[in-house]
Amino acid sequence: MTSAPTNDIEFRSVTKRYGAVTAVSDINLAVPKGAFVALLGPSGCGKTTCLRMIGGFEQPSEGEVLIAGNVANGVPAYRRPVNMVFQQYALFPHFDVTQNVAYGLKQLRPKLPAAEISRRVGEALEMVRLSGFAKRRIHEMSGGQQQRVALARALVNKPSVLLLDEPLAALDKKLRSAMQIELQTLQRDLGITFVLVTHDQEEALSMSDLVCVMSAGSIRQLATPQEVYDRPADLFVADFVGKTNRLDGVLEAGGAVRLRNGSALASSRSDLAPGAVTVALRPEAIRLSRRSDAAAFEGIVTHRIFLGSAAEYSVSIEGLGDLLVTAERHSQSENDLVAPGERVAISFDPGTAHIFPA
Numbered sequence: 329m330t331s332a333p334t335n336d337i338e339f340r341s342v343t344k345r346y347g348a349v350t351a352v353s354d355i356n357l358a359v360p361k362g363a364f365v366a367l368l369g370p371s372g373c374g375k376t377t378c379l380r381m382i383g384g385f386e387q388p389s390e391g392e393v394l395i396a397g398n399v400a401n402g403v404p405a406y407r408r409p410v411n412m413v414f415q416q417y418a419l420f421p422h423f424d425v426t427q428n429v430a431y432g433l434k435q436l437r438p439k440l441p442a443a444e445i446s447r448r449v450g451e452a453l454e455m456v457r458l459s460g461f462a463k464r465r466i467h468e469m470s471g472g473q474q475q476r477v478a479l480a481r482a483l484v485n486k487p488s489v490l491l492l493d494e495p496l497a498a499l500d501k502k503l504r505s506a507m508q509i510e511l512q513t514l515q516r517d518l519g520i521t522f523v524l525v526t527h528d529q530e531e532a533l534s535m536s537d538l539v540c541v542m543s544a545g546s547i548r549q550l551a552t553p554q555e556v557y558d559r560p561a562d563l564f565v566a567d568f569v570g571k572t573n574r575l576d577g578v579l580e581a582g583g584a585v586r587l588r589n590g591s592a593l594a595s596s597r598s599d600l601a602p603g604a605v606t607v608a609l610r611p612e613a614i615r616l617s618r619r620s621d622a623a624a625f626e627g628i629v630t631h632r633i634f635l636g637s638a639a640e641y642s643v644s645i646e647g648l649g650d651l652l653v654t655a656e657r658h659s660q661s662e663n664d665l666v667a668p669g670e671r672v673a674i675s676f677d678p679g680t681a682h683i684f685p686a
Contacts, residue, residue, distance in 0.1 A: 333397030336361045336489050336521040337382055342391035344377050351377040353545040354391070359538075364515050364522045366532035369542035370568070375525045376493060378542075382523060383491050384408045396488055406435075411482035412491040415498070417474050419466050419481075426462045429453065429480045452484040455514065472503045479514070490515075492524040496531065508535050529569050533557060541565050563684040566608040573614075573651050575607040576686065585683060589647025591625070594678040604686035611654040613680035616641060616666065617673045624675035627651070629668050639665055643674060 337359035344352040352374040359365050367375035380386040381393050384405030393400045395408060411432075419428050429452055433445045440448075453459050456476040466474060475495060482490055492511075496504045512535055515522045526532050532539050533553040541549045541556060541564075549561035560566035567574070577585040577593065581602050585593040593607065620626065627645035641653045653674060657664050666672060 333394075334361060335359055335394075336363075336396055337523065338392075338394040339378070339381075340392045340394065342378075342381065342388045342393060344374075344381060344386060345389045351545055352381075352388075355545075355547055357540065357547065357550065359521060359523065362519050362521055363538055364512070364524070364536045365538045365540060366524045366526055366536035367540050367542060368526060368529065368532040368569070370527060373542040374545040375540075375542050379412075379491050379493055379523060379525045382489065383410055383412045409488035410491060411485055411487040411489075412493060413475075413478045413482050413495045415494045417478040417495075419474060419477060421466050424463050424465055425453070425458065425469075425477055425480075428466065428477055429484050432481060432485050448484050449480075452480040455483060455518075456480045456510075470503075471499050472507060475499065475507060476510075479511075483518070487520065489521045489523065492522060494526055495524075496526075496528075504531075511535060533569070539569075541569065543568070560608070560682060563606055563608060566682055566684070571611050571652060571654075573609045573611065575609065575648060577605050577607055579603060579605045579683070587648060589625075589645070593681060595683050596679065597683045600683065600685065606684050606686050608682040608684065609651075609676060609680065611640065611652040614651065614653045614674050614676045616643070616653050616655045617675075618666065618670065620673050624673040626671060626673050629666050629670050629672055632666065632668055634665070641666060641672075643672060645674070 335358045339355045339357040342352060342355045343350065355378070367378055369375050377386060381388055384400065384403060387401060395410065400408060420431065426449055429449045430445050433440055433448060453462060456479050458473065458476050458480065461473065469477065496507050499507060508531060524536060536553060538550060539553050539556045540547055543564050549556055549565045556565060556569055560569065566572050575587055577587045579585050579595060579600055579602050583595050585595050585605060585607060587593060625645045625648065627643040629641050630644050630650065631642040633640040638654055638656045641655065643651050643653055645651060651674065
């Protein structure tokens with residue numbers, strides 16, 4: 329007996345070309361069954377092309393796309409156990425909510441009984457908490473409600489995989505945060521595989537089990553959100569995901585990194601050859617103090633951005649340039665904030681610095 333596949337989606341050496349342009353180059357990817365995976369990257373990195381190849385809207389130029397263990401090359405979109413929620417939702421404005429959600433079911437052959445369609449539409453609307461909106465017209469609904477109608481329409485066919493093409497991009501920040509939680513809850517309740525395309529780092533890190541960081545048609549890192557943030561695979565990932573300070577230096581034969589201002593930093597990268605390197609340092613990994621410390625760099629605060637529970641500072645350090653520092657507030661006192669023009673000391677643990685070839 330053949331065992332059930334452990335991956336809902338696989339890319340095996342997949343390349344996609346549009347004429348002379350290569351959108352995706354030799355990608356290998358495995359999405360475990362029941363996972364919430366985010367494809368993250370800048371515009372033009374190939375993430376939407378990958379999503380469209382899973383959905384059947386594009387076919388690979390080379391390689392194989394597998395869904396539930398079966399090769400899907402050449403299989404049209406309507407014959408795949410996959411549904412997609414588009415960025416603009418693509419709802420029918422002249423239909424009410426029930427008609428929109430039922431549309432896909434009515435296209436099935438052989439035809440489903442009307443009672444079965446009604447039952448499944450009711451279940452889908454209950455899933456997205458829109459049971460009382462069955463007869464509401466689309467133009468009468470808010471952006472968040474329309475997004476949930478699009479979700480219900482995609483879920484009513486009971487797909488194995490749900491594809492989300494930047495579905496929260498049109499929502500305001502507060503509503504987007506609420507919908508992120510709703511999508512996570514829905515995915516956990518249903519237990520089906522979600523694949524989200526986004527260029528929003530916060531969205532990818534907060535919602536997904538796995539983050540696939542892409543650049544120029546290839547995968548730079550596939551890992552948990554914490555690993556991508558805390559242990560980036562290369563300088564691109566460190567730069568793209570979150571905020572990062574970059575310091576130029578030289579890795580010496582003894583293992584220390586000599587920074588531009590002459591100070592030395594211990595390195596844990598025994599795999600790197602001596603030579604020019606870039607040190608990546610997260611703003612929240614830097615400690616800021618008004619008290620001078622012999623082990624710290626000294627600098628002057630040039631800018632401050634108040635964030636409520638924290639503040640971001642730009643600190644100018646002679647020989648190193650400007651560093652971005654995020655400092656949590658410990659009280660509501662104005663004295664807890666450092667003012668531009670103040671001289672400060674900053675320090676960090678060497679283990680929080682990531683060292684990459686320049």
